[in-house]
Amino acid sequence: MSPASNLFRAARPAFRARQFFFRPKQSSARFQSTASQPATESWGKRMWNSPVGLKTVHFWAPVMKWALVLAGVADFARPAEKLSLTQNAALTATGIIWTRWCLIIKPxxxxxxxxxxFLGVVGVVQCTRIVRFNMSQKKTLTDGVAEAVKS
Incomplete structure (x- = not known):
């Protein structure tokens, strides 16, 4: 048997007894649903039973989507000529459209x-970098052509 399976087997009674995560705390309305819940429920139990809680896609989709934001932030270090305007425009549009949609849907x-x-903000920053780079390249090219014509 592996050490991990021994660890899980040893921890199983604590999880079944609900002593580890589900300790009663003071009531907080932050993650409560619209349905009335007893004031003695712990934060963990309220979060688990919430319509946007830990067992729903409403929680895990944003958690996974932060990887896109972090990848965009990591691209700040890349030179602008290596970035795709089409890809970053798509990320910007996705961020803007879905930000609005998340505030309309229920819950x-x-x-x-x-x-x-933040995905939209990162996309706007990257698109701005790409467009500024392309404009500077065009300006350099036209200046070089004008210089060649003069000589």
């Missing part, structure tokens, strides 16, 4: 709206 998903907002 409202603020976590997904936040990640899409």
């Amino acid at each position: 409202k998903n603020y976590l997904l709206a936040a990640v899409n907002f």
Whole structure:
């Protein structure tokens, strides 16, 4: 048997007894659904049972989408000539459209709206870098042609 399976077997009673994650705490309305819930529920149980909680796509989709934002931020270090305007324009449009959509759907998903907002911001920054680079290349090219015509 592997050490990991021994660890999981040893931890199983704690999870079954719900003593590890589901300790009652003070009530917080932050992750509560519109349905009334007892005030003695812990944060973990409320988050688990919430319509945008841990067991739903409303939670995991934004968590996974942060990888796109981090990849875009990592591309800030790349030279602008190596970036794709089409790809970054698509990321910008996706971020803008889905930010609005996340605030219209029910239940409202603020976590997904936040990640899409930052995806749009990263896309706008990258598109701006690419367009400025392309404009500087055109200016350099036209200046070189004008210089060649003069000589």
